[in-house]
Amino acid sequence: MTLNVDTPAPARRPGPRRTAGHRSPGRGGRGFARFDLRATPYFLVSPYFLLFAIFGVFPLGYTLWVSLYDWELAGDKTFLGLDNYINLITDGAFWNAVVNTLGMFVISTIPQLVLALIIANALNKRIRGRLFFRLGVLLPLVTSVVAVAVVFTQLYGRDYGMINWFLGLFGVDAIEWQNQSWSAWIAISTMIDWRWTGYNAIILLAAMQTIPKDLYEAAALDGASPRRQFWQITVPMLRPTLVFVVFISTIGGLTLFTEPVMFEGNPTMAGGATGQYQTVAMFIVKEAFRDFDMGYASAAAWLLFALILIGTLINYSFTRRIGGKK
């Protein structure tokens, strides 16, 4: 830790200032060693930043630019200023997509987190074949999203689907899962939950194992029941990890795309006859690549980003409260 390359000299002027020369070998290659110490770190991180600039930063900025125009793929481009944004804010179809996205996000995330907590707590117990169970709950993560959507769409089929057959055993009439927004939301949310609950459980389990055991010891001595220990020790101590998990779920949930697209079967991006399960991501793709209104789609992309920012902030302040008594 005595290595110190943070000299105040500007990088451009390789003056006579000593850098970390005292650490480099006294042999011939002193000049190279100094250059190596100073320049190589930048060389090592540059591939990332170079590629990220081209395929990440540039498109992002360019999207902002495009969003100010009436922009068609090969056609004329007319400057509109903020018109695209103003039109979006008054566009019922856009708000419909926002409501669908938020709806599916909420009804998928809450059960998912509760289930993940329960499973993680179970996995944290002393039991035979621990690794087997851990691998088992991770299995869905290894399935591709498209495959999940195909399988679940068949399971939710009206006539031959296993879920309607199962519900039929209890005398429930066949449900047309795709026809209403509530049923489509549920169907799509189960696809998300099925794939991600185990992953979240593993992450929470990892965090649970870092909680000092003597906390539980002390609580047990004081006569706290296992349930009380769970709520008063485990959950509050998991707060940072819960923040992380909610953060990941927020981004994933608000950019939802593959499941609803596969659910509709025909990738028209309409999300059902009345757009009952069209998400914001689908809306963007539809505007850009079905209706070729690139400017409008770009404005929607920036509004999606705003939505994610707001969502993250709300969730952050929400999750902060967990165990706030501590």
Added chain:
Amino acid sequence: MTAIQTRPRSTRSQPRNRIWDAGPLTKVVLAFALVLSAFPIYYMFIMATRTNDEAIDTPPPLLPGGHLGENIQRLLSTEDAYFATGLINSAIVSITVTLSVVLISTLAGFAFAKLRFRGSKILLGLILVTMMVPLQQMGIVPLYEMMVTLGWTGQIQAVILPFLVNGFGVFMMTQYTTQAVPDELVEAARVDGASTMRIYANVVLPAVRPGMAVLALLTFMQSWNEFMWPLIVLNPDNPVVQTSIAALNQAHGTDYVMLFTGTAASVLPLFIVFVAFGRQIVGGLMEGAVKA
């Protein structure tokens, strides 16, 4: 020097507290979770061995049938899905992306974890912030225009290029290198006159190999899964495996068994990887989560 133990494996001594023993409720929860996790996958493989008539039986079949070979043949001869092309393309895309992400992330991770340079904190912070931006969806219009300008729409390099780097990979390798490579080792190599690149090759790479493996597996899974961007930038006759299944779904949505044979084939490579390296994946996820 090649075998640096980074974590003490389950050396924790468990105090006797009855909450650690799995009660009947725990067993029920775990059994239930396992069945729910495995069932849709099992169902998918079962359907791939059945005929369409059997697939719509009530109650649905729950045991394998004998039509797998015939379903595979039908799948491969279906013209509008180009399934074999999709599989090959996905393999090329995933392997290229994985190699690139792992190489670039270990290089940058080493620099951020073990080297001191001006602005390193800011640069790392920048990566963390950008991990929050859904770049793929936000930049989709410019990326598409870029590919049109370069004349690469419909070709797989258009799918590969935007995924060559990954902020999560850099972040993960930074974390991993920090804990897997002792500072003294780097300094000792430095005193011996090793250049930075030599330290990377001879000290860092051997030590971070387990982390690289986990990153490689996660990246492979992610790129194998990629759907939205290939759907937009590729043509139906030159798909990746996921868009090829979407095409099957669109054109042959009622041919259940062929659709299921396709999805089963598309997840098979992932399962092979999972069966071979599952333990490392679980370990890596848990380790990454704790340190994050």
